[in-house]
Amino acid sequence: MKKTMIAAAAAAAALALNGAVATAGEVKVGSAAAVTGPIAELVVAIVNARNLAATHVNEQGGLLGGDTYTLVPGDSQCDPKAAVDAGAKLVNVEQVVAIIGANCSGATNGMAQSVSIPAGVVMLSDTATAPSISELDDNDLVFRVATSDDLHGRTLAQRAWDHGYRKLAVTYATDDYNSGFAEVFAAAFTALGGTITGNEAHEPNKASYRAELATLAGAEPDGLVLFAYYGSSGITILRNSLENALFGKFLGADGMMDNSVIEQIGADNLRGNIMLSQPASATGSPPYEAFAAAFEATGNAPDAPFVAHSYDVSFLAALAIEKAGSADRGAISAALREVANAPGTVILPGEWAKAKAAIAAGEDINYEGASGPIEFDEKGDVTGTYTLNGVGDDGTWTPVM
Amino acid sequence: MIEFLNFYLIPGLVLGSIYALGAIGVTLTFGILRFANFAHGETMTLGAFIALSLATFTGWHPFAVLPIAMALTALAVLGMDRLFFRPLRHGSTIILVIASFGLMLMVRSLVQLVWGAQLRSFGQGIDLPWVLFDALRIFPKHVTIVCAALVLMLAVHLLLSRTRAGKAMRAMADSPDLARLTGIDTERVIVTTWIVGAGLAAAAGVFLAYDTHVESQLGFKLLLPIFAAALLGGIGRPYGAMAGGLVIGLVEELSTYPWIGSEALVPPGYKTGVAFAIMVAILIWRPSGLFRGRVF
Amino acid sequence: MNAAAHSGSVAPPAPGRGAAPLLELEGLTRRFGGLTAVDRCSFAIEAGRITGMIGPNGAGKTTIFSMVAGALRPSAGRILFDGEDIGGVPTHRLFHRGIVRTFQIPHEFGRLTVLENLMAVPAAQPGERLWPVWLSPRAVARREREVRERAEDALRFLTLWELRDELAMHLSGGQKKLLELGRAMMTSPRLVLLDEPGAGVNPTLLARLREMILELNRERGYTFVVIEHDMDFIASLCERVIVLSQGAVLTEGPMERVRRDPRVLDAYLGGDEENEGATGTGTPAGGDASRAGTAAGRAAGEGHGGALGAGATDPGESPP
Amino acid sequence: MEQQLYGIFLYGVFLLTMGGIYAVLTLGLNIQWGFTGLFNAGVAGFFAIGAYTTAIVTSAASERHLGGYGLPVAAGLVAAMVASAVIAWGVGRICIRLRADYLAIATLGIAEIFRLVLKNEVWATNGPRGISLIPKPFEHLPEPWNQVGMLLLVFAVVAVLYVLLERARRSPWGRVMAAIRENEAAARAAGKDVERLRIEAFVLGAALMGLGGALMAHHIKFIEPNAAEPVSATFLVWVMLVIGGAANNRGAVFGAILIWTIWSTAEILSARLPPEWAVKSAYLRIFLVGLALQIILQRFPGGIFRERRFRTAPSSSTREQPP
Incomplete structure (x- = not known):
C-alpha cells in the first residue's frame, strides 16, 4: 500500500516534469x-x-x-x-x-x-x-x-502635516515593508516640524497590543500612525485602541487598506477617524474605475492592498x-x-x-495603470501618485482630500 | 495605577487564561505520550474554524456551539492520532515530534484549503466596556472568556481528581512505566488525553478568535508561548500548565509597562522574546517547573 | 588467564590487609526534599578487601554509592578518599583517581558493540580529540590497537568474547552485568563500587561472577564494595559487611556475626516498604503521597527510566 | 526541446545547490543529534548567525548595517563558522546539561530570541529589511557556469565535511560521543567529561550550521530575518536528518537532498493545476509535503540509512579464541 503510494508519487513527479514542456499556443x-x-x-x-x-x-x-x-x-x-x-x-x-x-x-x-x-x-x-x-x-x-517606501513615507508625512497633525505616535510591525516606512515617515514628519511622541516596533501576530498602545498613548499625541498589515496586527491594534479609548485618530498606509478592516471594526467607528495612504490613481479616475469595476465583478474588493x-x-x-x-x-x-x-x-x-x-x-x-500612470525611470521604478482614503458614507474606502 | 489595571493586568489575565487552556493539552501530551506536539497550535486553529462554521450555519453565539466544536475537534484529533501517531508510538520520541511537525503542515494547509487564508471573525464592530468607578474598564467579552476558561479548568480539575480516567492520566504523566505495571489501560488513557487536550485547545482557539479574529495561522502564533507556559508549570502537570499560562500571559503584557521611568521596560519589539527568555531561564534554573515539589 | 599480563599496570600494589583505610565516610548525609536518604553515615573501607553493604530497600545504599562516585553532592559530612575530601568532585574526575562504579540497572552503551563498550572506557585516548583524529591518524591508530587488545582481554576474561560484535542492547541482563564489571577492568581502579552485581543474574552466571570478582581482587588487587541482597553471595565474597538501615549504619562486621544480630533481622522484617524512594522502584499508589517519593527516587537513581524527572538536569542535585 | 532539457539541467543545478547547503546543515545537526544525542531545535539561530556574519563581512560598505567590510567570500565563510561556534559555546555553557526535550525547547526559544534581535537591532542588521548585494562566488561567469560554479563549491564543502566527519565518526571521538548519547551516566562513570564533550559536539555542529547559513546567504545574495524562520531553517533540517538516518553521514546528505527534492518539486506538480487553483495549489503542495513525510516516517521509522557501528573483521582477530 505504502509502496504503491510512493510509486504513484514518483510517477506523478515524472509526469509533472514532462508536463512542464510548454504546449504550443x-x-x-x-x-x-x-x-x-x-x-x-x-x-x-x-x-x-x-x-x-x-x-x-x-x-x-x-x-x-x-x-x-x-x-x-x-x-x-x-x-x-x-x-x-x-x-x-x-x-x-x-x-x-x-x-x-x-x-x-x-x-x-x-x-x-x-x-x-x-x-x-x-x-x-x-x-x-x-x-x-x-x-x-x-x-x-x-x-x-x-x-x-522613501517617497511614500515622505508623502504621507506631508499629508499628515497638511491635515493639521503636529504630535503623532508611530507603531510599526517588524517586517521589511512597515519598518522601512516608519523610519522614513518619522524622519520626514520631524523635518516638517512635527513631533513624534513615540516610535515603537511591535511584533506582529500577538493577541493583544493594549500594553504597547497604553505606553504610546501616555504622551498624548494627536493620533497614531499605524504601519502594519491589517491581518497580522493592524486590526487588533485598531480594536484595542478604540475599545480602550487609547487612540481615536489613525493614519496608515496601504498595508491596512482592506475591506475587512471596515467589516471587523465597523464603518461607524472608523468614519472620520482614519486616513490611509495608497499609491493608486485617485478613485474616480478612469484607469482605476476600469479596473475596479472588472475586479468587483469577479467578487473581489478593488481596495485591497x-x-x-x-x-x-x-x-x-x-x-x-x-x-x-x-x-x-x-x-x-x-x-x-x-x-x-x-x-x-x-x-x-x-x-x-x-x-x-x-x-x-x-x-x-x-x-495608464490602475495604480497610477506608470512611467518607468532608468532604475525601473515609478513615481507614485497617492490617494488618502477614509471611510465613506457607504462604508467603503473613499478618497479624502 | 488604573492604567496598569486596564491595559496591562486585565489583558494579561485574558491572554493568560487562553494560554493556560492551550498549555494543558501540551503538557498532557508531553507528559503522557512523551513528545512535544507541534500540531497543537493547528488544533486550536481547527477548533476555532469549526466553531466559526457552526456559528455561521446556526446563527448561534459562539459559546453555544463551543461544546460541539470541542467534540468535533477532539474527534478529528483522535483520527489524526490513529493515522499518524499510533503507528509510530513504539518508536523513538523524535519520530513522533517529526510526525507532529508533518501533521502541523497538513492541518494548516487543509484549513487554508477549506476556509482560505483570509481572516474572519465571530462578530463585527467593537465592544465597548463597562466603566466602573469612572475608570476601571471591563469588557463583557473578557468576563465571559475568563469565566468560561475557569469553568473549563474546574472541569479539568474534577476530571483529574474525581474520575478514574483522570487519576490514571496523572499516574501516567508521572511515570508511564510504573503506570503500565499497575495495569492502567494505556491506550484508553491516551484517548482521554487527546480528547481533553484537543477540546481545551479548541476552546482556547475559539476564545482567542472571539476576542480578536481567526485566520489560518492563529494557533501557530500561540504555539511557542504555550510551550513556555507548559514548561513553566512543569511538564506533565496540568495545574502547573494553568498557572504557567497565566504567568506567561501576564508577564508578556506587564513587560512593556514603564516600571522604571517613562519608557517601556522591554521594547515592544522584544515582547515575544519575554516568554522565551522566561522559558529558557526556567529550563536552566528550575527545569522541573516553577512549582517543583508542590503536590497538585 | 590474562590477568597476569596486566597486573603490572595496576597503579599501586595492593597494600597489606589492615592498612590505612582507602575510603572513609564521616557523618555523610543526603536529603531529598523532606526525605533523608542517608543520615550521618560513618564507616571506613580498607584497601585490597571486598566489603559488602547490605540493608533493606531504601536504606540508602545506592545513594551512598552515588555520592562516593560523584553523581550526587552530599548534603553534609565528608567523604575521604586517600585522606582527601572528595565530596562534590564530579564523577569523571573521580574515575581518573581510581573510583569506578557499576549500576544496579546495567548502564550499557546500547547501540555500541560490546567491544566498543569497553574500548570507550580508557582515559587519555588521543583519538577522543578531533585534531589528532584528522591530523595524526597514525598515533590514534596505535593507541587504538592497545585499547583494543586490552578490551579483548577483558572480554575473554568475562567470557563475552563471542559477543564482541553484538550491540550491547541485545545482551541479556546477566551479560550486561558482566559488561559493567568489564568497564572497571579497562582502567586501573583503586576502588570498585558494585551495585547489586547479582540482581537478575542466573545461578550459573552468578557463580562465575563471584569467581571473577575474587580473581580480580586476588590477582589484581582491586578493592571492592558490593551492594547485594543475596546473602549467600555476600557471605561467600566478603569478609566484612556493613549493614545500613534507614540511611544509617546499623552494624558492621563479619557476615556470620551480622547474620545473627537481632537488629538486622528487625530491620529487614520491619523495613518500611513504602519508603523505597532511594532505590527508585517505588510503586505508584496513584495518590499524591507517592509522588514525592518517586521524585526523590528519580533523583537518587541516575535519572534512568523516568524520562521526564528532574534527574541529572537539576543543577541543585547534580555535580557542577 | 533542447531549451527544455537545458532548463531542467539548470533547475537540477539549483536543486542540488540548495540540497547541498541543506546537507551542510544536516551534517551539522548530525554531529549534535546523531552522534551525541543533543536535541538542538535552534538550527535556525546558528544558520542566521552564519548568514548575517558573512553578509556583514563580505558585502560592500553600507550605512544601513554594521560594516560591509568587502572581504573575500572565504573570509566570510570562516567568520561565519567562528561566530556561530563562539555563540554556540556560550549557549552550550548555560544549557548543555538539559536533557533532550528540554534542550530542544530551550534552543528553540534562544533561536527565536536571536531572530528578534536581528529584527530589532537595525543598526547592525538593517532590521527586517535585511542585507542585500551579498557577493556570490563565480557570479561573474556567464550562465550556466556561475550556477555550476556555486554548485561545485557547495559540493566541495559537503565532500570535505563528509570525509572529515566520517573519519571522526569512526574514531574514538565518535565512539565517546555515541557513548554519551547512549548513556550519559555510564559515560560519566567511565571517566568522560560529558559536559565538555557535549559542548564540543554542540559547537562543532553549530559551526557547520553557520557555514550552511553563510553558503545560503551567498547563494541567494540576500539575507533577512524571514530566511531564518523555524519551519524552513530548523524543522526541515530535522526532517532531513531523521528521514535520512541519524548518526549516519551518508543518510544526512541523502536525506537533505531527498527531502529538498520533494519539498521543491512538489510545486511543479501543484503548479499543473488550473489557474483558479493558483492560490490553493500552494496550500495543496504543503499538504502533500506533509503527507509524503508521514508516509516515509511510517515506512522507514528508523531512517533510510541506519547507523553503522564498527565490527571486528574476521581476519583482524589474530589471537586464538579462548576455550
Whole structure:
C-alpha cells in the first residue's frame, strides 16, 4: 500500500516534469507570490487580480497569434530561500518569458539577484517597496510599479502635516515593508516640524497590543500612525485602541487598506477617524474605475492592498510581450518601457483588444495603470501618485482630500 | 495605577487564561505520550474554524456551539492520532515530534484549503466596556472568556481528581512505566488525553478568535508561548500548565509597562522574546517547573 | 588467564590487609526534599578487601554509592578518599583517581558493540580529540590497537568474547552485568563500587561472577564494595559487611556475626516498604503521597527510566 | 526541446545547490543529534548567525548595517563558522546539561530570541529589511557556469565535511560521543567529561550550521530575518536528518537532498493545476509535503540509512579464541 503510494508519487513527479514542456499556443509568465507564509491573507486578492488581467488578455484575442497567456504560480513564501527555489523552477523548468511579483521585498530581492538577473529574465514587481531593489545591478531587468517606501513615507508625512497633525505616535510591525516606512515617515514628519511622541516596533501576530498602545498613548499625541498589515496586527491594534479609548485618530498606509478592516471594526467607528495612504490613481479616475469595476465583478474588493498594482504588472507583462512580437526573454525589457511610458495611445486596464490592435498597427502605446500612470525611470521604478482614503458614507474606502 | 489595571493586568489575565487552556493539552501530551506536539497550535486553529462554521450555519453565539466544536475537534484529533501517531508510538520520541511537525503542515494547509487564508471573525464592530468607578474598564467579552476558561479548568480539575480516567492520566504523566505495571489501560488513557487536550485547545482557539479574529495561522502564533507556559508549570502537570499560562500571559503584557521611568521596560519589539527568555531561564534554573515539589 | 599480563599496570600494589583505610565516610548525609536518604553515615573501607553493604530497600545504599562516585553532592559530612575530601568532585574526575562504579540497572552503551563498550572506557585516548583524529591518524591508530587488545582481554576474561560484535542492547541482563564489571577492568581502579552485581543474574552466571570478582581482587588487587541482597553471595565474597538501615549504619562486621544480630533481622522484617524512594522502584499508589517519593527516587537513581524527572538536569542535585 | 532539457539541467543545478547547503546543515545537526544525542531545535539561530556574519563581512560598505567590510567570500565563510561556534559555546555553557526535550525547547526559544534581535537591532542588521548585494562566488561567469560554479563549491564543502566527519565518526571521538548519547551516566562513570564533550559536539555542529547559513546567504545574495524562520531553517533540517538516518553521514546528505527534492518539486506538480487553483495549489503542495513525510516516517521509522557501528573483521582477530 505504502509502496504503491510512493510509486504513484514518483510517477506523478515524472509526469509533472514532462508536463512542464510548454504546449504550443501558450505563453508562460511566472506569477511568484507569497501564497503561504506570514502575509498569506493579503496574497489571495493579489493573485486574483493578476489572474483577472490574464483573463482579460485571453478573452480579447490572446497574445501574439492568439496564444493563451498563462500565469504559472510560484510560492515565494515571503522568504528569500523559497523565492530563489520558486524562481529557479519558473525560469528553468517552466521556461517563463518573464516573472511578475515575488511580493515581499526580501523574496523579490533574492529571486532577482540569484535567479532572474543571471538568467536574463525580466522581473516586474507589484509589491516590493524596499529602496534596496532600486540599487540592484540589474541590467535593466528589474521593474516595479510599487513605489519605494522613501517617497511614500515622505508623502504621507506631508499629508499628515497638511491635515493639521503636529504630535503623532508611530507603531510599526517588524517586517521589511512597515519598518522601512516608519523610519522614513518619522524622519520626514520631524523635518516638517512635527513631533513624534513615540516610535515603537511591535511584533506582529500577538493577541493583544493594549500594553504597547497604553505606553504610546501616555504622551498624548494627536493620533497614531499605524504601519502594519491589517491581518497580522493592524486590526487588533485598531480594536484595542478604540475599545480602550487609547487612540481615536489613525493614519496608515496601504498595508491596512482592506475591506475587512471596515467589516471587523465597523464603518461607524472608523468614519472620520482614519486616513490611509495608497499609491493608486485617485478613485474616480478612469484607469482605476476600469479596473475596479472588472475586479468587483469577479467578487473581489478593488481596495485591497496592492491589487491595482498586481493587475497592472500582469497586464503590462502581456503588453510587453505583444509589443516585443515574440515570446523572447531578451526583448521584454525594452518593450516594457515602450508600452508603459508616454507618449502613445492611452490604454486603460481591460483594454486588451484596443492595445493589441494599436500594437499591430505599429502605434506607440502608453498604459495608464490602475495604480497610477506608470512611467518607468532608468532604475525601473515609478513615481507614485497617492490617494488618502477614509471611510465613506457607504462604508467603503473613499478618497479624502 | 488604573492604567496598569486596564491595559496591562486585565489583558494579561485574558491572554493568560487562553494560554493556560492551550498549555494543558501540551503538557498532557508531553507528559503522557512523551513528545512535544507541534500540531497543537493547528488544533486550536481547527477548533476555532469549526466553531466559526457552526456559528455561521446556526446563527448561534459562539459559546453555544463551543461544546460541539470541542467534540468535533477532539474527534478529528483522535483520527489524526490513529493515522499518524499510533503507528509510530513504539518508536523513538523524535519520530513522533517529526510526525507532529508533518501533521502541523497538513492541518494548516487543509484549513487554508477549506476556509482560505483570509481572516474572519465571530462578530463585527467593537465592544465597548463597562466603566466602573469612572475608570476601571471591563469588557463583557473578557468576563465571559475568563469565566468560561475557569469553568473549563474546574472541569479539568474534577476530571483529574474525581474520575478514574483522570487519576490514571496523572499516574501516567508521572511515570508511564510504573503506570503500565499497575495495569492502567494505556491506550484508553491516551484517548482521554487527546480528547481533553484537543477540546481545551479548541476552546482556547475559539476564545482567542472571539476576542480578536481567526485566520489560518492563529494557533501557530500561540504555539511557542504555550510551550513556555507548559514548561513553566512543569511538564506533565496540568495545574502547573494553568498557572504557567497565566504567568506567561501576564508577564508578556506587564513587560512593556514603564516600571522604571517613562519608557517601556522591554521594547515592544522584544515582547515575544519575554516568554522565551522566561522559558529558557526556567529550563536552566528550575527545569522541573516553577512549582517543583508542590503536590497538585 | 590474562590477568597476569596486566597486573603490572595496576597503579599501586595492593597494600597489606589492615592498612590505612582507602575510603572513609564521616557523618555523610543526603536529603531529598523532606526525605533523608542517608543520615550521618560513618564507616571506613580498607584497601585490597571486598566489603559488602547490605540493608533493606531504601536504606540508602545506592545513594551512598552515588555520592562516593560523584553523581550526587552530599548534603553534609565528608567523604575521604586517600585522606582527601572528595565530596562534590564530579564523577569523571573521580574515575581518573581510581573510583569506578557499576549500576544496579546495567548502564550499557546500547547501540555500541560490546567491544566498543569497553574500548570507550580508557582515559587519555588521543583519538577522543578531533585534531589528532584528522591530523595524526597514525598515533590514534596505535593507541587504538592497545585499547583494543586490552578490551579483548577483558572480554575473554568475562567470557563475552563471542559477543564482541553484538550491540550491547541485545545482551541479556546477566551479560550486561558482566559488561559493567568489564568497564572497571579497562582502567586501573583503586576502588570498585558494585551495585547489586547479582540482581537478575542466573545461578550459573552468578557463580562465575563471584569467581571473577575474587580473581580480580586476588590477582589484581582491586578493592571492592558490593551492594547485594543475596546473602549467600555476600557471605561467600566478603569478609566484612556493613549493614545500613534507614540511611544509617546499623552494624558492621563479619557476615556470620551480622547474620545473627537481632537488629538486622528487625530491620529487614520491619523495613518500611513504602519508603523505597532511594532505590527508585517505588510503586505508584496513584495518590499524591507517592509522588514525592518517586521524585526523590528519580533523583537518587541516575535519572534512568523516568524520562521526564528532574534527574541529572537539576543543577541543585547534580555535580557542577 | 533542447531549451527544455537545458532548463531542467539548470533547475537540477539549483536543486542540488540548495540540497547541498541543506546537507551542510544536516551534517551539522548530525554531529549534535546523531552522534551525541543533543536535541538542538535552534538550527535556525546558528544558520542566521552564519548568514548575517558573512553578509556583514563580505558585502560592500553600507550605512544601513554594521560594516560591509568587502572581504573575500572565504573570509566570510570562516567568520561565519567562528561566530556561530563562539555563540554556540556560550549557549552550550548555560544549557548543555538539559536533557533532550528540554534542550530542544530551550534552543528553540534562544533561536527565536536571536531572530528578534536581528529584527530589532537595525543598526547592525538593517532590521527586517535585511542585507542585500551579498557577493556570490563565480557570479561573474556567464550562465550556466556561475550556477555550476556555486554548485561545485557547495559540493566541495559537503565532500570535505563528509570525509572529515566520517573519519571522526569512526574514531574514538565518535565512539565517546555515541557513548554519551547512549548513556550519559555510564559515560560519566567511565571517566568522560560529558559536559565538555557535549559542548564540543554542540559547537562543532553549530559551526557547520553557520557555514550552511553563510553558503545560503551567498547563494541567494540576500539575507533577512524571514530566511531564518523555524519551519524552513530548523524543522526541515530535522526532517532531513531523521528521514535520512541519524548518526549516519551518508543518510544526512541523502536525506537533505531527498527531502529538498520533494519539498521543491512538489510545486511543479501543484503548479499543473488550473489557474483558479493558483492560490490553493500552494496550500495543496504543503499538504502533500506533509503527507509524503508521514508516509516515509511510517515506512522507514528508523531512517533510510541506519547507523553503522564498527565490527571486528574476521581476519583482524589474530589471537586464538579462548576455550
